[in-house]
Amino acid sequence: MNDTSVETMDCGVCVTPGTFAVEARAKPTEAPAGHRLVDIAAVGICGTDYHIFEGKHPFLDYPRVIGHELSGHIVDGPEAGTLVVVNPYISCGTCRACRRGKPNCCTRIAVLGVHRDGGMCPRIVVPEGNLYPAHGLSPEQAAMVEFLAIGAHAVARAGCGTDDRVLVTGAGPIGLGTALFARLAGAEVHLMDLSQSRLDAARNLFGFTESHRPGDDILSGDLSEGFDVVFDATGNAKAIEAGFPLVAHGGSSVLVSVVKDDITFPDAEFHKRESRIIGSRNALREDFDRVMAAIRDGHIPTDAIATATLPLSDLRDRFAELVEDRENIIKVLVTP
Known part of the structure; x- marks a missing residue:
């Protein structure tokens, strides 16, 4: 008999405004052509996530797996194990903005954690062109690159x-x-x-x-x-x-x-x-590269930026608290 069981993983989900939960979702095991499996290492929580929790985001359908400030390791292939920064802006590649080198303002852009499920989970599937090697950075530093790139x-x-x-x-x-x-x-x-x-x-x-x-x-x-x-x-x-x-x-x-x-x-x-x-909208590949170089050169005090690091299991009970205390928080990182 064939084993039809599906492996699951815990995901951080904003179920409805004001309700955050950790839910089991199917864990991806295959990636379509042009995409890669990435095991998430760290996730930054940002103002967008707080707005989603508060019901203030205009472009979001609930429930949604949040998380778009992401670092992780490529799962397979010749680059297996490589630490990468995930560019969460999924562009179409064909509109006028994309053709003119401005995928950050693609007319059909889809942002992870907003327009589609994000990376507050152990594994995601991402277009390989959205993965940037993070040589010389820690997973926590790599998860800060996206917001700094803005x-x-x-x-x-x-x-x-x-x-x-x-x-x-x-x-x-x-x-x-x-x-x-x-x-x-x-x-x-x-x-x-x-x-x-x-x-x-x-x-x-x-x-x-x-x-x-x-x-x-x-x-x-x-x-x-x-x-x-x-x-x-x-x-x-x-x-x-x-x-x-x-x-x-x-x-x-x-x-x-x-x-x-x-x-x-x-x-x-x-x-x-x-x-x-x-x-000024989102960021481009060169902005991500500029941020990573600045971190490697010691120009960005990432230790001062990171207010706290939490496991995903703690976030279920603490998310509302973080929303209320965000004036005193610079960046909270989550490890799924």
Whole structure:
């Protein structure tokens, strides 16, 4: 008699808004052509996962296996055992954006953990073109690459360099990643956040001494002419609009976060300053490579970024707690 049993694995699932569970799902044993099996080593929890738990994500159907900040080991083939970073943005490869080298904004993009089940589980199947060798990194460091690449991509989009004065609004993980790569590009970096605890962490852990609170009289003294680049990482429409007057003449506003609201600005001021508004979405292969090189060279303090590492079995009882305490968390990593 043939053995028809199916091997299962524990997966972290957001069942409905407000309900997180660890459920058994079938463990994949074969990959279709052009895809590889990957045993997940570490998963980062990010703001997207918190929004999914809260029911605030506009492009998601429940239940969903979450997790898109992923590292793992290739299961078979000549690269078996190789540690890789998983690029979670699955692009079509054929639309105009993809044909022009911009798969990060593919018209039919599917993000792991959002549009399709993610990697909060022991094993996934991924297109082999989305796997990047993570030589010289630990599994935990490799799981941080994706969110850092979002900031690196935003900095590249802005063209930041030496002598630029930069303001990053929103000192959460994406904002911190943006600030770290703006500083690596040679810019003078300022941070703004409602949370004093986040600003204190940015100072104490990463050395960002220039910080501001919303409502401060920021355009005075040496800062009276504003900032060459203002990056928004708040996800708040009012914060985005409040950032426009802080852009110096000839400067740029870079929208790293995304909101569902309409954003408005005074056209006369926009033209008078010859401002640029730049959207920055996801990241490209070169951004992932740039982040991995920066980590290997010791420019990114990954030990300071990692707030805690938990086994998946603990997450069932602690996920709601993490959502509530996220102001005091930079990055929680999960080992499935």
